[in-house]
Amino acid sequence: MLSIRHRVPAALRPVLALAVLLAGLLVGTAPRAQAAAAQDTSVTFRVQATTAGETLLVAGNVPQLGAWDPAKAVPLGTTASSYPHWSAGIQLPVGATVQYKYLKRSPTGTVTWESIPNRTLTVSPNAPGNHDSWNVSPVSASFHATATTSWGQNLYVVGNLPDLGSWDPAKAVPLTTASAAYPLWTGAHQLPPNTTVQYKYLKKNPDGTVTWENGDNRTVVTPPTGTLTVNDTWR
Structure with a gap:
């Protein structure tokens, strides 16, 4: 049997070589992309807090929580039936130890942080998330x-x-x-x-x-x- 090299015209050999190289790169990178996506999980932050027109947010030491920058903190939501319970789901890396706090932002932009020490969460898949109370240390x-x-x-x-x-x-x-x-x-x-x-x-x-x-x-x-x-x- 003739080899592929002998059967392919010389003019097409560079094209075939490039196609084989690209196929190898695609096969090699696809599993790594899937593994990276699987490393994050959704963590639900829940807190009981009364407010007087303020917005409730959560901030922490990781980029997903704004790296302690109030301007980048993640807003939590509530409804008339669930108030004073607020919540938000956030994608965080599995295995990470996260420090966080809640804060209130008034309509004029004034920020009030919880006065307790930083809260701590170790991210694990399928965990129920946290159920916190404003300014109460767990x-x-x-x-x-x-x-x-x-x-x-x-x-x-x-x-x-x-x-x-x-x-x-x-x-x-x-x-x-x-x-x-x-x-x-x-x-x-x-x-x-x-x-x-x-x-x-x-x-x-x-x-x-x-x-x-x-x-x-x-x-x-x-x-x-x-x-x-x-x-x-x-x-």
């Missing part, structure tokens, strides 16, 4: 759970608060582990202070099915300020 809750899993299973925590998914497995907070830490899974999330929290752990299987742990709901009361750490074992 409690940083750390969940530590010892649980063995089969290949492809992952551990989540879900509970009675919107911050923990309101018992919806699709909105449960993911926990993570590593080869050196397994079977210990950990995760952090902000919760409201002075609040009774009911929660449970669940495993999500590769096919999408869910396995709940046995027993009654777990219960913990968040402190007025500071942090909360729970240490549990799957049952």
Whole structure:
């Protein structure tokens, strides 16, 4: 059989070489473009705040939140039926630790920031987002759970608060582990202070099915300020 080089006229060989080169470039770049798009996820910021004609916004330390510039802060929306609850969905990179605050802007342009320390959020896929209250410092809750899993299973925590998914497995907070830490899974999330929290752990299987742990709901009361750490074992 003759080679392609022998069958193609000499005048067309440069054109064929260019076509092969372009095809290789397209094949090499397409998967990377898809991977970059998959690294962002939509995070919903929710806050309860009363206003007197002001607009409510959220600003933070990443470009998507204006890099602390009030002029570039992201406006939140509300309606007559949802007020005083405000919300907005923002695309953020998965795995990023974001600091943020809410602010109010008057019709004349005067800006009023929350007076509490910066809030913190670690972005994870399928997380329920935050449910904040204006000028109220949340409690940083750390969940530590010892649980063995089969290949492809992952551990989540879900509970009675919107911050923990309101018992919806699709909105449960993911926990993570590593080869050196397994079977210990950990995760952090902000919760409201002075609040009774009911929660449970669940495993999500590769096919999408869910396995709940046995027993009654777990219960913990968040402190007025500071942090909360729970240490549990799957049952």
